[in-house]
Amino acid sequence: MAENSVLAVDFGNIHTRAVLIDLVEGAYRVIASAEERTTAGFPIDNVGVGLRRVVEKLSALTGRQLLSRDGRVITPEAVDRTGVDIFLTTASVGRPLRTVVIGLYPEMSIASVLRAAAGTYVKIVEVISAVDHRSGEDRLNAIALANPDLIVIAGGTEDGARDPILEMARLTRLAIRLTRRSVPPTILYAGNSALRESIHEIFQNVAQVIYAENVRPSLRREQVEDARAQLAVAFDAFSEHRGMGFDQVSYQSRMGILPTAQSYDSIVRYLGTTVGKGQGGVLAVDVGSAVSTMSASVGGSVSTSIRTDIGLGHSAGSALDAAGLERIRAWLPFIADDDEITGYALNKTLRPATIPQIRRTLYLEHALLRAALRTLLDAARPLWTPDTALDAHREPMPPLSRIIAAGAGLTGTGRPGMSAMLLLDALQPVGAARLQMDSAALIPALGALARLNPTAVVQVLDAGGLEDLGTVISLSGKPRRGRAALQVTVRKENGETDRFTVEGGRLHCYALPIGVSATVSVRARGAGLNIGGRRGIKLEVVGGTAGLILDARGRPLPLENALKARAEQIVGWYADATGDPVYEIPEDWLTARKVEPNVESVLDRDSRVKDRVPSVVAPAEAEADAAPAAKPAGRGSRLSRRRGRGAETDAANIPESGAVNAAPEDDLDDLRTLFP
């Protein structure tokens, strides 16, 4: 019997999001999506409540009964269309699995395990190798005192080493027995398969063992896919033990609870295969409250990186540690002392779901977001192209044909142009790329569904399930401000043609609505300028909520070093991206003063907005936000006057000096990046 209707729910640290997918006229489509607050933690401490709320919301939207009277998801779908055929769940919520990795050599089996683990939510708390020169006692204590949820044992090529692995396994068993935990850690064995029987005997009656194919069957070959799949099994098993109602949710779900990040990996892998040769890669980035994920398909290889110390809510404090104060300060259009920046980040960890309410804290939030995203990118990029790992962050981004953003900080601005600008600021793509947002957690849903019904995944993606922000065309080089840097011709389907130029240093959003196609020709004007390595490009584009975005600011993005110039530059970009009037930074923001962190009451009182927007403007539908009309030089004369040729900083290479050192445990999280 065909299984057509799918309900997929993703549990994030702040939001629980649900998507309903079904067959419509022979093709799978997104029927509706909904969002609720995640109900793990105080005061409810049961994710099942949030699940019921979000599914009830979906029911109200669609008129379909999806829950039984006792609050369970009805499966399979009944003749009267109540329920769904498939119920799937993914999660990034909660603390990651505390994981000990045991192997023979850091550059071999351990490196492979760390790469496999990059697709799920683990916190590597100990790495033990056969060559780490530690005594048996030290290793025993390392395992026992790490209090792990998961121990991954690998090592030995097929028919290779045996004794050192068995010795480590016996030590592990001793550590587990000595600690006498009510729920012992799960063992994932991904080493020499000839030892499986011995491993089984060693851990019999001590711990549950999950087996994966050897991650290093030979010295020259690595296979991490099965280990990744088994890590998902371990993640689900852990979910059942960690309380918060996950056991009940897992029981209802067809495939248990899958790690959200694995969905990113799967979908980016698929999208990578749909891109023609030479058209660039695919990048998806999710900056969540507690965890951030970046998946990239570049040059035929796929890589997913997870940082449990980077986020805009629960992990805002550790994101500050990871990015460093200077990287954040570089994005601020005002003077901020260390206490103001640190206070903002710490207060965000205390109230992770809150959003900036005044202008100054918006700039702080977005500075933190850009710096965090850039830090995530810097850590992830060496894994995309291991051959050039060491100098990757100095090189321009590899060509990307599609960039997908997720996470409320990026997708929840309510201003498509602003969301696009934040992405561009942090990632600095070159050439042309299609920008999309996933605010409904469609990618987590589709990644899970791909295991059961790949056809549905393809059809939903083809049908435009993701929100199109638009196509961005980025200028590389150092354009002169106030001078025409891009010559643009937009020929729409109806024959209407617009010709205009975009000044250097500007970000221009041309109003090209969703679904409207156009042929765009863009030429770089000026010495040393190019678009993805060419002087000009011509391409077919489809509009989006932000329109057609022409980024003539240059690559690397030149951030002014001088505060006043940078302040004008940044507020100018906000105005470009949103079509709002230019916000005039108050003079006293540009001079050192004592500011009360997060006391928004004192921050904006003396702020002024030129042509100030009323405090409560009309509801969303009353304002055409998508993009200003084709008026690229809206701030022309003023900008030309004020934008001198001051000293600039390459925004991609902002020094991290002054960064607070990450805690040792957090450093271990990054081990996977140390083993290319």
Place this chain on the structure above:
Amino acid sequence: MTFEPYFPDHRHLLGVTMVRRARMLPNAATGDVEVARGTRVTQTDTVVQGAAPAPFKLIDAARFFDVRPDKVEPLLQVGDGSSVEAGDVLAQRGRRRLLAPIDGTVIAVSRGQIVLQGIAEMVAIQAGLNGTVIDVQVGHGVVIEGYGGVVQGVWGNNRQVIGGLRLEPPDGIESIHGGGLEADYRGALVVTRRTLRPLSLEVAQDQEIVGIIAPSIAPNLRRAAEASPVAILLVEGFGTMRMSVPVMQFLETVAGRPGSLDAATPGALESRRPELIVNVPFDPNDRPVLPNINMTLRPGAQVRLARGDSAGSMGVIVNLPKTPILMDNGLRVPCAQVELATGEKITAPLANLEVTGA
């Protein structure tokens, strides 16, 4: 007019309510629950005791005596579970004696090796409120139900204390230093309306104050606060924020009463919130009920503003626009119009509104 239900964040401020709180051992600790279901407990009763994991010492007895591993057992002078002190004899062969290198407990003898575990750090968890044990999780902890006034904050330095609640002197905690009232604050939970300073921390420690309820502290003092033996609860956060007026008003009304300060450090999705629970009288014929945790925002609902011009203020929702609102800062998000006690009406994002549980 109907509104899409929005479930806001909770930060409770309740004069008297039914309280259910879990009292559990830390994750890695193992131990025993000391009370049975149905037991009446007082704030200071220990309900669960345990030990944090201590390092192990592997002593290779077979190698020491130069015997096969299976020949070690007859030489042992201690058994599993024996407590030993450094220098005690673990095993003996003739005149050759194997001595314990540390104080600890013999955990196991395996393959000729003696496993000794060092002295574990003991953990004792107190009830923290007067009430009844309604659930026991063997080896982990209990759930207690009681009644009291509740003030929840945003941050704590991971200390739990019990004491009498006192307001700071008019010139602040710092004025206790060298004054004549020191003894009055010893063992007390002191409420200050001022941002904590380095001197506040010093004085609190010197004067043996056990806990402080303060609005805020500078970010650069976070480490000092974490290291302080005094339990610290922040109501507003890091910075120089002033104490929320409704919180201060409540604390003034309960000054002098005994309270339990759980200065929990918030973690992602913790079910614990840093909070003060105060013993307050209530009519036994009209017992308070649990806070409504399924409350949605609606016109008439009382809310507390978490951010913005009026952070810390209470107000009443007067309007819930159906569509997102464009705010001054350029974000367009779902908002509510809130009337403050002063009569001022402001627009605030729904995400920045908290309910107090009332």
